[in-house]
Amino acid sequence: MFEGWHLLTNKNGKEIIWIVKGYEHPKEGFISIPYRISGNRIKSDEFSNYIPKEYYRYLDCVGRDVPVVRKDDILNYYDPKEMYFSRKNSLPEKINDLIKYLNPEYVGLIGSYAFGFQVKHSDVDLLLYGNNREIYEKLIELRNSGFISNCINRYNKVSDTMSYNSYKILSELRVLDSCYMNIPYTIRILRQIYNKECVSNYKTLNIFKGEIEIYDNSENYLVPSIYLAYSENYGKIEIMTWHTRYSELPLGKYIIEGVIQLDLKRNKLIIVPDLGGRIDPIKIWA
Template sequence: MSRRESKYMTSTGRSNATTLRVLEGEVVVYNGLGWIVKGYQHPEKSVIAYPRYDLLNWRKLGNHEATRIIEEHAEWWGCLKVKAPLLPLDSIVKYRPPMMVPSAVEEITWMLELSPLQVEVSGSYLVNPETAGDIDVVVYGATHEVADRIRLLIERGVFKRPSLWILYKEYTNKHIGALDVETYLASKSNTILSLTLGGKIVNLRLYEFERGFSMCVDAVESRRGFRGIIELTDQANPILPSRRKAVFEGDEVYFETHRELYAELPPGLYYVEGDLEVRKSGVYVVADRGRVVGVKGEGVKKGG
């Protein structure tokens, strides 16, 4: 069974079930807050999501406030061997504010020959367009053909990459602590996920799936904290969840991420703090809750 051929997330009779993707990047409403759905697999009748916005006051939650709410809703899920905030599926709705689709999003949809149903605005722009500095856009059901089309449009000058100054501001506002600045700027030098359109910065998240799963799709057999140097040995994969071949202490592993921040890392050596997950399909280094730092030096030698 392929990753696309599993059971789509469905509700238990709620009329809004057909509009919910229950998938990475989707904004849902629960108890007056805007929550960001994480990942593509969820417990039956629940959704893994993290609180991000106070929708009554149109503001982003503070770190301490969000942490408290996360702790109040955190439950253990054996599939991923992790404690995460779980929301009852029959009590959430998709966040649909009364707003016009940004012209930059319409342009991306048309230029990439996408269905409008594939493209959704996420992040702060969805909550308060006047104060948001950029637009986060998720393309669901994205393929490598979509990524190739973006590259072609950049080469032809239709799409443009942000300037070095804009990228640096983006880094200082969002990514300090998750990635060192030198590696960030190097990865963004050939980015297809950060674009300048109509005077707006658009951050793309190309996601493989179209809907989430109400079941355990890729079970974690064991998990532990990870700190070490890995070598990414193949080219960047912008389609999320991004899975790359890597080498750690002479052994072949996978580097996997749901974050566009890490999806475009060029091949090379990296110090990673995160999780080491053992699954039936292999061993995975996951940095999404940690950090990555570029390392200068010779490549890691594979074991014989």
């Protein structure tokens, strides 16, 4: 199992659906965050309320304590690929047309549509994999042709880590979290469609807050997004994020908050804004 799969557990009579995060996992379970309890969506600031203390483990491949759902506790697995094919006919027709045009090797369905919880203006959440660069370039072509545009205000999804002005600037440039012919969708383009045991080795060093300049964003559309940047204090540094809100950043200068990690295998410094951090543009080159 890898990024986007769902798991079902039952603790004290309450069913919890979890979302698997990342591609590397320990032998005994899967790094996951809670998604729904008894059918109700769990807000990000409430995650800790539903994660048993015994699930937390320090993993070298993450560089910090993370929740690991133990295999013995898993009642059911939900394969995004199977979810897509079982619910394909219930998706908006325009979304199926979009998928056909993008022609990915792999399609997965996650989120509200996967479980029948969708309401008006719910995103269709998709995982895609294939010729990733071609998929992204096709999305850009559709935006340039007027088929993709930002049809709804989604600031409430990112207001905890982004100012409204930053949201407005960046949302107009996005094609992974937008609308196709007025149907909202979120696309996560995966780097791989398999998992492996923890092999990476990160060490969390300290907090970062300051100005950086992104000079290479050629991998800004993948999960995770990786940027090459320059910091006055650290010189050349990478930025790595699993959050859709920080994908597709254009070249330019930003104020960024996050933690600094050392990739011990590559001897590279990395800023990770996903844990209580934020990214705000100062000046972009788009």
